[in-house]
Amino acid sequence: MLYLLFDKLRSWIYEHNLDGPLGVIDQIEFRALAAAGLAFAIVLLSGRRVITLLTRLKIGDPGLTDSEALRKVSSSKANTPTMGGVLIAGAIFLSTFLLGDLTERWVQLGLIVLIWMAGVGAADDWLKMTAARRGGSRQGLYAWEKLLFQLGVGAIVGYFGYRAGFSNAPVDIAHVLNLPFQKTYESALTDRLGAGVLVVPMGLYILISVLMIAGMSNAVNITDGMDGLASGLSAVVTLGLVVLALIAGTQGLAQTLLVPAVAGSAELAVLAGATAGACLGFLWFNCSPAQVFMGDTGSLCLGGIIGYIAVVVRQEAVVLLMAGVFLAEIMSVVIQVVYFKSTKGKRVFRCAPYHHHLHLGGWTEQQVVSRLWIISVILMVVGLASIKVR
Numbered sequence: 001m002l003y004l005l006f007d008k009l010r011s012w013i014y015e016h017n018l019d020g021p022l023g024v025i026d027q028i029e030f031r032a033l034a035a036a037g038l039a040f041a042i043v044l045l046s047g048r049r050v051i052t053l054l055t056r057l058k059i060g061d062p063g064l065t066d067s068e069a070l071r072k073v074s075s076s077k078a079n080t081p082t083m084g085g086v087l088i089a090g091a092i093f094l095s096t097f098l099l100g101d102l103t104e105r106w107v108q109l110g111l112i113v114l115i116w117m118a119g120v121g122a123a124d125d126w127l128k129m130t131a132a133r134r135g136g137s138r139q140g141l142y143a144w145e146k147l148l149f150q151l152g153v154g155a156i157v158g159y160f161g162y163r164a165g166f167s168n169a170p171v172d173i174a175h176v177l178n179l180p181f182q183k184t185y186e187s188a189l190t191d192r193l194g195a196g197v198l199v200v201p202m203g204l205y206i207l208i209s210v211l212m213i214a215g216m217s218n219a220v221n222i223t224d225g226m227d228g229l230a231s232g233l234s235a236v237v238t239l240g241l242v243v244l245a246l247i248a249g250t251q252g253l254a255q256t257l258l259v260p261a262v263a264g265s266a267e268l269a270v271l272a273g274a275t276a277g278a279c280l281g282f283l284w285f286n287c288s289p290a291q292v293f294m295g296d297t298g299s300l301c302l303g304g305i306i307g308y309i310a311v312v313v314r315q316e317a318v319v320l321l322m323a324g325v326f327l328a329e330i331m332s333v334v335i336q337v338v339y340f341k342s343t344k345g346k347r348v349f350r351c352a353p354y355h356h357h358l359h360l361g362g363w364t365e366q367q368v369v370s371r372l373w374i375i376s377v378i379l380m381v382v383g384l385a386s387i388k389v390r
Contacts (some may be wrong), residue, residue, distance in 0.1 A: 001099050003031065012206045028249070032269035035095040036277030042091040043281025044350050045359065051292045054081035055219055059129045063177035083125040085298020088278045089118035089230075092305075095274035104267045105164040106312055109157050110305065111271075119215055120149045121296030129295075146296075153304070158209025162202045163310060165262070166364050172345035174262045178314040183258040209311045212319075216310075217303030219326040222333055222353050224299040229287035229369045231353060233376045234302045235279035235326055240322045240380040241309045242271035247387070248313035258390045259299065260314040268309050275305050288366055315387075322383035325376045328351040 003025055024030040059081060087364020092114055100107045113386045120141070126138035130306035165174030176184060176197050183194040193199075200208070224230035247253050279302070287290045294302075303326070318329060336352035349357040 001102065003101050006104065006205045020310065021030070028266045028269055029246065031099045032246070032273035034273075035099045036242075036273040037133045037279075039095040039100065039274040039277035040092040040281040042094060043087045043278055044216035044284055046090075047281070047285045047292075048088055050084065050087050051081050054083055054292065059125070067123065073133050076292070079347070080213040080293055081130060082293040083122065083297050084282065084285070084292035085118060085121060085125075085294040085296070085301065088275075088294060088298045089128065089294075089301050091278040091281065092271070092301075093272045095277065096271050100270040101267045104264045105151050105160070106262075106264050107271065108269060109161055109164070109265050109312075110308060113153060113157055113213065113308045114249060114271075114301050116153045118147070120146060120298055121221075121298065121300035125295040125297050150217055150300070150304075151210055154210035154213035154307075155206055156259065156306060158206035158311070159202070161209060163263075164207045164380045165327040173260050174314070175205060176260050176314055177204075178260055178317065181315045182294075183390055184260050185255055185258050187254045188258065189221040191261075191310075194258070205311075206349050208316065209308075212316055213304050214304075215299045215330075216307035216323065216326065217381070219323070219330040220303030221296060221299040223326050223329040223355070224294060226355055226359070226369050227290035227354060228283055228286050228366050229278045229372060230299055230302070231283045231286050231294060232369065232373045233323075234306070235276050236270045236373065236376045236380050237304075237306055237323050237326075238279065240384055241306065241313075242269045242276065243384055243388075244313050244315050244318065245269040245272055245309060248315070258388055259387055262313055265313050268312060272309055275302065288369070318383045318386060322376075322380045322387065324379040329355065332357070 017192075063233060095113065096107065096111060096114075099158035102108065124141040124146060126153045162175065173184070173193075176193070177200050178184060179198075180198065184197060186192045186194050216240045220230055220234060223233065245268040246266055247257060248260060248262045249264065249269070251263075267363060282292075282294060282298070286294065306319065306323060330353070332349055332354035333352045336349050339346065339348045350360040351357055355368050355372065363371075
């Protein structure tokens with residue numbers, strides 16, 4: 001909104017020599033950083049009141065788990081307010097609304113993913129955490145219901161995202177399948193596609209969108225099991241996304257690095273910056289011992305945003321590398337379930353997701369969280385560095 005106001009008054013601002021103090025609003029890098037700072041401040045300033053409200057409404061985590069080994073640990077966290085993801089989603093929306101270019105299709109679709117996923121998560125959290133008050137009638141959304149909504153938004157965003165890509169020049173660039181170490185352009189001096197670059201049809205683009213958005217939302221959701229783990233990891237990954245969005249949205253820079261240049265995608269740096277700032281602000285209250293949990297409200301929208309931006313900037317492989325801890329967590333669950341069923345009761349891990357395996361192996365919760373943060377930072381750096389290797 002502030003950017004649109006600046007754009008509308010651009011001529012008047014320059015006529016009155018106000019472009020010095022106000023000109024920073026026209027700089028995408030400044031707005032991305034400002035969005036991060038604003039989102040952080042919103043969460044920090046409103047966090048205490050929201051936590052008090054959630055406690056008063058008795059929206060707390062009952063500390064229940066199917067794992068006998070974790071029941072003692074989980075019981076200590078019983079009744080900690082959850083559904084704190086409303087802080088994250090609210091801060092992201094307000095910051096992006098104020099500092100993003102709302103006329104840009106990529107920003108509009110990003111906000112749809114945010115609201116949609118947060119809404120699904122909030123419905124699930126509300127049904128689970130108020131079950132006792134309602135007589136235990138409905139324990140959250142059914143798995144198929146949640147998955148249907150996740151797949152649905154992935155398909156819708158994929159369809160409109162593919163069509164939005166035709167605003168690029170040349171149009172093929174926004175639809176390439178960007179493989180690791182592959183040159184998108186023949187050289188930094190031409191916008192012709194390099195040899196072997198594949199341009200995906202609409203169906204494949206939508207499929208990739210569905211897999212990334214639904215997959216990442218579930219991965220973050222599964223990782224959200226220790227104080228500060230998911231919020232810290234999400235902050236690291238989304239900071240990396242700020243860089244990827246700025247590269248993809250700057251024709252000269254993208255062409256120099258031989259990666260896809262997607263017109264207008266630089267505005268997603270504002271969304272990514274706001275997400276990183278909101279996660280850091282939430283971490284203030286979510287670090288051990290947590291005063292509030294994000295719940296599905298936060299984890300689903302965070303994963304959805306990560307997957308969505310990855311698809312738009314055509315950097316799915318790099319983002320999957322940066323989000324390696326999230327992937328390891330969800331894969332540990334898949335492996336555990338498949339092995340348990342195929343061997344009729346045997347387990348690969350002490351408990352899945354993998355962070356519980358580490359915890360039960362002797363690491364303290366703080367050690368698990370801190371070390372996975374460190375690994376995530378390393379993966380983010382390696383992912384960004386891999387862009388240069390073409």
